[in-house]
Amino acid sequence: MARNVSDGEMGIVTALVRSSFLVDAVYAEASRAYGITPQQGQLLCVLMAQPFGMGELGGMLRLAKSSLTGLVDRTSKLGLVRREPDPVDRRAVRIALTDEGLAVADRFYTDTCRRIEALADGLKASDRAKLAELLGRVVTENQVPVVFADAE
Template structure:
């Protein structure tokens, strides 16, 4: 039997206090929010070994998975990470100071820039990705493989429904 958790208590409290309310969505989203925070905090600790935050890891990972030459325009990075240009600039400033990326003029657009992973940035992205996946894998090992696959499918469907509502 599945063990009861704090989210169950919250749902029950709402049921008791507001009998006309159906708090069932809280059972799903409360756990999604809590899980995202817990995993995010664990990954933040892991990424600190490379001197980067989770947000900075996201930039490095986006560049690394873009393929050789591991170069993107700042606008493309910002769009991929759903950031404002100001938020992206701050991350790029920190990563450039750390020697993990470099910004150079875009040869195809004299007003534009390109952001490229340095060799140290590529290594940091790959090593931090492996360490972050280990955190996630350890947590998922609590579920049988078939349940992990089913959970991924259910979350994909839920995400698609949420995105369609925008």
């Protein structure tokens, strides 16, 4: 049987899985507010740092090449990203944000950050810092791709 929600003690596995569920819901809600899908939102966030080739993007987002083509197609059709020819490799393309894409990405990113941050509102500052440190170490040690980063 499962423990009750009111049970104060929650294992680390459950805490991770359920917090992930929470983050996913926030992502879905935030992206919907901007007329994009969570995947498109994630693509925009990755591209905020710099343009990437399809291969690099596939590695970061953990998507097969064929999956990525469609995602870029659809996001491109919205006018948010653009395929640019790679200057040195004529086979390759570089996916970059359009002006509008950058604008949407900025707003989506800011909004998402605000919503995610609100999840930890109940924790006092020192606890939030501790949580960020511990969770950050988990992320770093598992080499999670930089699908999201702190603003400068």
